[in-house]
Amino acid sequence: MNGNGYKIIWKYVKDIYIKSNLKISLSVFVLSAIKIFGVLIPPIYIVKIMDEAIPNNDGKNILLYIGIILFFTIFDAVLGVILRKLYNEMSKNTCIKYQRKCLEHLFRLDGKYLSNSRVGEKLVTMMNDVSQLKTLTSSAVFDFVLDSITAIVMLIFLARIKLDMLLMILCILPVIYLSQRYFQKKGREKAAKARDTQSSYADVLQTITTSTIPCILSNAKSYFFKKNDERIIESENYTNELNMVYAKNSGVLSFLSAMFIITVLGVGGFKVMRNTLSIGGLIAFNMYSQKLVVPILKVSNMIMTLQTVVVSMERLEAFMAEKEVEPRNFNPRAVMGKESSEISFENVSFSYEEKPILKDISLKFEKGCYNVVVGESGCGKSTLTMLLYRIWNVQDGLIKINGHDCKEFSVDNLRNNITIVGQDSFLFNDTIFNNIAMGSGFDKDRVEKCCRIACIHEYIMSLPEQYESLVGDSGVKLSGGEKQRICIARALLQDTPILVLDEATSALDQLTERKVLDNISEYIKDRIFILITHRLASIVDADNIVVLKDGEVEACGSHHELMRISPQYKTMFERKECIE
Template identity: 30%
Template sequence: MNELRYIKDVILKCKYKYIAGIICIFMVDILQMVLPKVLGVLTDKLKSGNFTKDDLVTYSILIVVVSISTAVFRFSWRYLVFGVSKLIEKTIRERLYIQYQRLSPNYYNVHKTGDLMSHATNDIDNIRMMVGQGVALISDSLLLPAAILVMLILTAGVKMTLAAFSPMIFLIIVVVSNVKNMHIRINRMQEAISDLTEKTRENISGIRVVKSFVQESEEVEKFKKSNLHNKEMNLKFVRIMSTLHPFVMAISYLTFAITLLYGGLKVIYSEITIGEFVTFAGYLLQLIWPIAALGWVTSIFQKGIVSLKRVNILMDENPDIVDSDDSISIDSLDWKIEMKHLNFTYPESHTPSLENINISLKKGKTLAICGKTGSGKTTLINLIPRLFNASAGTLFIDDVDINRISLSSLRKNIGYVPQDTILFSATIKENICFFRDFDDESIIKAAKAAGIHNDIIDFPRQYETIVGERGVNLSGGQKQRISIARAIIGNPSLLVLDDCLSAVDTHTEALILGALKEIMKERTSIIVSHRISAIKDADEIIMLDEGRIIERGNHDSLLEQKGIYCELYQKQLLAAKIEEEE
């Protein structure tokens, strides 16, 4: 029952529909008992010569009524049980998606996207099959044999019934002995489809890189290996089912053979009538379906249980970053940022990414961070919106430990432009407002400040232009500027720009920074960039190297130090002159 913990409330809420559906299945099974009995009675009447026209009309009407009633009850149980399974599918998929939103960024660093997609598709589909088709089949497989067993005993006695059912012992032994093996193979099959999904997603996302390096053939070979592994894992499961199904059918026909032999002898010795034999045989024919379905039912439940366990593991994951019990809102604070002896090491690493960072950034001031790749720039700014947790007592907003600030109030006051620009498959307008309630005037104003307005109005549909997946139909600079517009439209208290002007030329960069100056004047700002031209007007500039601050000051004081910053500035000046001459 604990395995159902994330869907138990939905099952309990719909329990009456489930019960009504199972009652309808029971009614179908009861009605199925009528036809063999009618055939038996008709056989005895025909043999005795007592069959009349009234009997013909009566039994014909009875069969029609039974057929219509069976159809009504069969529709009812399908509508009820499958309806509940669809509701459970919808609910668990929504809860899984909510869990995806709750999990911390680091979770996605160590788990494959393909595996997460498989949870939301294959695994949930298997759960739906288990709570829908599986429940219906298991109910039918229990109720129908029970009803048939009662009718067999009433028709031909206990001995003949036990003789007919004796081969079932071997069937139960075979099914039970294969349950564990089926569980293992289904688990491996699910893992294989997850790997295949990830491989496909990765290749489609990187198709332009694949084509630019002419690696189509190599990628096809990699896919073939993953696809072959998926096929092999599926075949291992199919082998079990391929063995089980013929065995089940053999048992069914063996049961019928025993009935024919034993029942025929009883007819010969006049222990039962021909009509009773026909009735008995008719019931046994109806028993073939639930017996044959036993392997299918086992497969559905094994797949569902494996998938349910996989989903439960993900649902049990707790986010690393959550609100503390004494969390507070910071809507009215001034956004003075302080870092005191801040150190940080990634969860999967043993080497510190930041060491002894001390920074004091007052409201309305701009901090610039510069340094070579891997020096810790992005790590540092990721601590401010708490994409990762800083140690207690090392990072403060208005003298409040950042770990005490509620995540919602912290993040909604931050305009963050990440290094890796992400746009969604929607219109430019929707990407800028990000489905928030902003009027057209605010959207255009933000676009102008980000230097993207003129580009947008050149598009045929302007702000209603559909952006392709991840902004594929835009240039790198256009994507970055739309991302900047998205960050500044909400008038955030803190603006964080993580090397977000790398894809624009120096002239466009100057225009954007000039437009942003007015916006940044009244708010705290942090700019990360490799270009000195983008950060030279900052109130304070820090140079990072291997997670440590090695130089700090404003532009002029850093030039006077004749250190790494000055050397970088001279190189960039020289590069700019060469570019102008060319």
């Protein structure tokens, strides 16, 4: 393991054991030290039985010594159970903490990462890589320290029993060191490849499992099965190669362990025959030598295991280093309240990968007005919501809320006061009620009121389980329009001062859409409401319509004003009328 690997491990060890679980760590350290002390006792009394009690036919002391050995054996087992419970508690705390940190970080990442990252990579990072931290919260770290201490203590005991025999068995240690250097390097290489192929496989599997019906309807079974087979074979091949490195390393260590035993018994046997070592001394030396060898081999095995952990830690570090959208000039005292009167875009420009999306646009959305944004596909309508919600940061210009640059507010504060409903409806595999309330403690009356506004209450009441009906994965049991109306009801329930519907009624028929928008127009009198749509027939009564064309504001005004001054709007409206 290189120096950077040790630095990463040390960083996480400090955080897990000192910052997050100090009390548990101290308890584990004390109990482990006691456990080491207990391990040293039985061999002493075995020597007494062999060299003193048996030759003297001292049955009383034999029973006493056996009782002491039995006590410390049971004591060691009880301590092992207690330590395992403490390790499990630390492991649980660590997983919860780091998965929460990853999720919080994910929600604060900028649009560049969210647009380009692979789902499989994120899943493997937040599940497998975080899970690998359990290795540090098992007995591994304490065993590393305590086994090292144990080995040193055993060296002292063995030197007192027979120094020349100790020196002979120590000659095997350089062989262990050199073999471990080789296997650790190979292990880390294979672990990195195995981990990366797992993320590629997770990509394919996620697509198949979350989009099964679209895959079936696209007649894409053969294509996805082929990709699935390719990825799983690649992943399993690298995993098997990694396992073979572990197996070879284990075989070498087992051979070297046997060499220790052969050396001790062979050399010790000759010394017993020459009366330079007693039978009890040989048994004690063999027991202590095993307690020297076993810790050394355990440390070697643990370092080998840590190669996989280090790879996961490096991926976790890379993920946590991704850029967040937290404002550069964030003012902790600036708080966006529950009252918002105006949103203004001032000379805002934005490009995606050098492709201009918005070009020096300036516009306003006021409280209590029916604000609408229209334009052809790709003109930048949805980009406005992404910039407002701080998924992306504006590259030039300002977005102001109540006269304050939106970057002055924390991301969490900003997003807690803005609700956006997009075209793609997001539903959990849960009940309709829970999908709307989202565990926020709202009573049923408030939920039903919002459902009536979204024109979905009557449909829900027609279901056998009504609001307790399950929607299935991603709302598979509902139609597109039903899912959109449930999402609109959820947005209304959140009761934020700013509400944005971004093509959120695209799956509704024109009559239902009109009813929903009429209901919302009554609801939004004390809020800022923005509707992004391509259905112009539903917005003729809007107070403020913004027409975007090629990333620029072509015109603003009411429907009747735009029919006079905006060729783009007039063309779009007349074309829609002809189609409808």
